[in-house]
Amino acid sequence: MSALVLALLVIVSVVLTIQSSYTLYMMIYTWDQPEAERLARAPDSFAPPTLSFTVMLPARHEEEVIQQTIDNVVRANYPTNLLQVFVICRDDDQGTIDQALAKIDELQADGMDVVDVVVFDDLPINKPHGLNHALRFATGDVVTIFDAEDDIHPDIFDIVNTVMVRENVNVVQAGVQLMNYRSRWYSTLNVLEYFFWFKSRLHYHAKYGSIPLGGNTVFFGRGLLHRLGGWDETNLTEDADMGLRISQLGERVRVIYDDRYVTREETPPSLQHFIKQRTRWCQGFMQTLAKGTWKDMPTRMQRFLAFYTLAFPNVQAALGVYVPISLVMIVVLHAPVIVALFSYLPVLLLGAHFMIHVVGLYEFTEAHGLEASPLLVLKMAIAWFPYQMVLAFAALRALHRQLRGINNWEKTSHTGQHREAWDAVAADAA
């Protein structure tokens, strides 16, 4: 029996090592491939504005941040007449509607009449339903989504217009970056997750044509969205699902991550919100996996990559259970040295992951004019294991909800911490 358990430990350790190495490689893919790094950069010069954009701003209880977001969009460096902006609310969210209307009045006074509030009153109350509702009124060549707390770069429309026109692509995913890397104990690691995901991993997915898209700063040809029938309203990660459906069609997705032009966001304001957000993502991936779109992708690599990504929350949940059990087994069963050395392999990979997070921290802060320090690295090291446990807990929670058939949308609240952080940097710079 103990021999069987030890053999199992060795097999799981080897599988985990391979899985961890693969994930690690995707995290550094852009830095490893000079060509990918070149592709990730925004164009040096912009094409003349030709495409019109419908900007969707789904908002629920976003009174604190919605006005600033609307302002950022309409004052972007792009002709106003080529913009159409929808603030999407449900009729029971009067606070956000009032704030949006007040902003619209203010803009109209300045001669800008491109913003509307689109209100829906039916169920379900979630983002994809709001987006589908607004899609009916969209007239732009390109439809894009920003979250209510997003700080977009003024040149973002120029960049996407240039890429779409020059490269004749229908879908562009631009970079999104959490900024408040020092706000909470988990912020640094959360920020770096985004950094590696958008700056590197998505490029790997795009290369192999199997990409779970992000929820904002993503641009679609309107015709393509209609062809796909809009977003899946039953899916908690409608964005990832959309990406895989697009990949299934063989549509090329272009990913741009240029530090200068990313959309800035914030980490969830509390651990509770963080767990809820992560639970939603994990459960959404589980739903998408069960839905099976990935099975219909044309190539084996596409199917593998989609499966690997969607199944990851399950692996994470299993890991949360496996790590303590394996440690107990090694001690209780007095594992032979060779078995213990195999168990050491995933630990080494954990070390590699931490190392690239340290490097990533310095890369991120340098790219955005912020500061990293050995103290912050130390804090990150202390937070590392609890953070992994929180992720594993969220994955287990998602699994529990999925098995129980609970799939309501647990909304993440936004308080504009990233704007405060960024304002502080700007003030320092000034």
Add this chain to the structure above:
Amino acid sequence: MPRSLFATLTRPNGRPLLAALVLGAASHGYHLFRYPLYLTDEGIYVQQAWSVLRLGHLSPYTYFYDHAPGGWLVLAAWTGVLPGQFDTFGNAINTGRALMLVVHLCSVFLLFEIARRFSGSVTGAFVATLFFNLSPLAVFYQRQVLLDNLMVFWVLLSLYLIIKADNRITTALAAGLAFGMALVTKENAVFFGPVLAFLLYRRIRGRSNRRFAQGFWLFAGGVPVSFYLMYATLKNELLPSGFNFALDSPPEDHVSLLYTVWWQLNRTALGGNGFWEMMQDFWLPKDQLLLGGGAVATLILLVMGLAHRRRNEAQLVAGLLTVSYVVYLTRGSVLLEFYVLPLVPLLALNIGLVVGDAMERLPRLNGRDRVVKCVSVAALSGVLLTPLGGYLVVRGDQGQLQAHDMYRLRLTDLQESQLAWVRANVPPAAKVIIDDDIWPALHDNKPFYPFAHSHWKATADPDVRDKLFGRSWRNVDYVVMSNKMRIAMTKNNADGREDWILDALDNHSERVWHLTRGDVQLSVYRVDGTVAPADTSDQEEAQR
């Protein structure tokens, strides 16, 4: 054949590389199993590889961390995949030597490419491999199953990957991993670390992925080392018991990696055997051209490199690598004659770089500079191969032309005769003191000799010394030895640990077999309590 090697060989200037590989295969492969004599250390490493495969342990005795195990793990892996395992090439040491030939050819490829990239000159690269392939220092030691040969390969691989200008993190990672393998193959590779790190720093400076490249190089370099440390930790053998690092009273209850490292760091050469003695006694007599020419080339490169660090970065690095290893050799610790090995490719590289630089400075001769280069290489080859250089053809005692000993003498035949006599005349159950070179044969081929142990273990390993032999000549049946083993026993006897074996030899045994050729003397003694009256068999041969 790896795609990159194929691409290199088939490009227009790939022919010199192909020639270098063929030359290396010929110089090292011809007579590989006949010369030089099987060495004690070869036997030890093959014995430990045997232990990995057959017993699942790093050593058949108590492993006391005298060397990191990377080298014999590779040897075990090589043997494990061969159809006939240890007997694939006749005997276990020959099988190890076949790996050394493969490693040499890989090193030739790496050295050629390093020299070509450093100097920009194919001529320089070919000259470097010319010395690396033909120098008697190279051929003599590189044929032997030595950890240093494997370590050199890993260091060259690491260097090659660092200067491979593909701008990738995975290449830096591979370079780090190769260096880590070098460290766990032979720890003295650590002396190359600072210069390799410096070169990496220079090569990735200004690149957008430099932090990742640095991080992964360091991390990957640490991986094999951390496995080694983890192994010791899991066996509870990292620290000495009671944290006792006293050199005069080693901890008794278990071995310790860190104690051994501390002991080795503090071990100084006793009564000579220093760098200059080695140079005079062993290295210069084998090859003055490489040592002299390499030393001059190193000085030239250092002057060039220090004068223009940025422009002559390659020259500086090559010079510093050589200096680093010379520092290791001259720091006053125990030296063995084959410790010169890592110096061989470095000196060859330096000569190649200087020649390459000179060739690149030649005035353009309307396309005839290629002819000049070919003539220069041919002239140099002529010097090396003829009695002038003495690399291939030498003058014998009577002034006659003859091939160098390396390509002519069949020395290992003598050891095989000794082994054959043992098999024919010594019962397998006998308790035998041997040298390590015949250990693998006596333990891996039937009939097995489970009680045959080297004098090193018979005087140091408690299980062998106390339980089997009881430190008494009365418990010894035979001693199978050579004149070199006798010298080693005398040197190893500062504290009297070899006394009981020497007592057996001098006072209680008779010589039952003996063979002499030149300065090689092999014998077998039967220990029976009486003073040896006369040989029962004597097959002395006059030196040819």
